[in-house]
Amino acid sequence: MEKEKMEKINLAILRRKSGKSNVFWEQNKEAIALLYDKGVSINGQYQILKEILDGNLDISFSAYRLLLIDKLGYVPKKENYDKYFKSKKKQQQEKKEVCPVLESPPPRPSEVPKKSDAQKPPKKEYVNIVDEINETFDKILSETKEEW
Amino acid sequence: MKIVVLSHTGSTGKSTIAREVFASRMPQPVTHIEFENSNFGSYSLGTSDVKKMIPSEIDGAFVYDTNINNSVVLEIGASVINDALAEFHKRSNILSFADAFVIPVVVGDDKNTADTAKTLFSLSKLDVAPEKIRLFWNRFEESSEKKIDRQIDTIAGLVAKAKCGIETTEKILTKDYILPNFDVLADMLRLRMTSKEFEKPEYDYNELLKKLIAHKDDPKMAKSISNKIDIASMATKLNERCQFLYEKFTADMAGAETAVNKTSQK
Secondary structure, three states: OOOOHHHHHHHHHHHHHHHHHHHHHHHHHHHHHHHHHHHOHHHHHHHHHHOOOOOOOOOOOHHHHHHHHHHOOOOHHHHHHHHHHHHHHHHHHHHHOOOOOHHHOOOOOOOOOOOOOOOOOOOOOOHHHHHHHHHHHHHHHHHHOOOO | OEEEOOOOOOOOOOOHHHHHHHHHHOOOEEEEEEOOOOOOOOEEEEEEEEEEEEEHHHHHHHHHHHHOOOEEEEEEEEHHHHHHHHHHOOOOHHHHHOOOEEEEEEEHHHHHHHHHOOOOOOOHHHOOOOOHHEEEEEOOOOOHHHHHHHHHHHHHHHHHHHHOOHHHOOOOOOOEEEEEEHHHHHHHHHHOOOOOHHOOOHHHHHHHHHHHHHOOOOHHHHHHHHHHHHHHHHHHOOOOOOHHHHHHHHHHHHHHHHHHHHHHHH
């Protein structure tokens, strides 16, 4: 992984661990949820929050993305975001709710539409624990690389 | 105390920590086992003999040795860790002899950082209680504390993704155990000694100085004594640090045992 990217990851995780992002979430969750539901891009959300807070945004963009993973269980890839947003919109139209965001907490990971079981590959049964450890970890490392 | 020192990365200081911090300071006799790819007997190091063992041969002598003795150190290096994990997995509860698991991490080594998360994940797959695991930061140099912070954050991020339960145990991802870079370690290995042995009166700094003065007219002898003084002065510092780490670890693990018992009672 590039050194610069690694630095960013570390900074973001550090901020998350320091609890700054939790405070930020508590103070701004309604605004974030509203922007999220309006379909504003992550970068857009970040910029708007920056304006709302007169530039006093005390978490980094990376930490903000991590915050979304933590709180909304959302994978920060644009296509996933769009997929999620479209299905959320569809649900809202079906329910004909006026403004569910302000009445209910932000969507949880369980609400994000998932592939049906038929579409999913069958869960792999590992004979050797070492294969399971290595495959799981290789996957985590490559996902981490992709995300950042 | 019975300790397993393991790592998915080579050359992290596993043997140094096993030997300097634990085996040489534990109540004797110590059963010191090193998993190896080939079985070529044992070798002597400091106060204890290190017994080489192939992971697949852990049924007889291994079970006996690790259970009969109160002081055990088991080293599992990168070249055999996969074999060892597979063998442990085949035999449930075989790791229950161990009071603690130590993972050495080289300060500033990115690959080792990712591998450490993998080792933590592996231990969770073998149902090792997180309370029993500690990281030892090795080859620490002045001003590299920030590097450890970054490594801790990276490990935290990776184990959180692996969802193995380790992330909830704050005791693991700390900077409690730091072993600085001691050049004298190479001499210790060459001399087949541990720093603990430098507590013996024959290595007392003042006595050595007196000896040097007495032999000042014998260049060969004087050189030999001054070499001894050099090594002894550095070994003493290493000894002090390792003794501090050992005492801290022993006290820490006594608390961890209580925590593990409470968890299992629940």
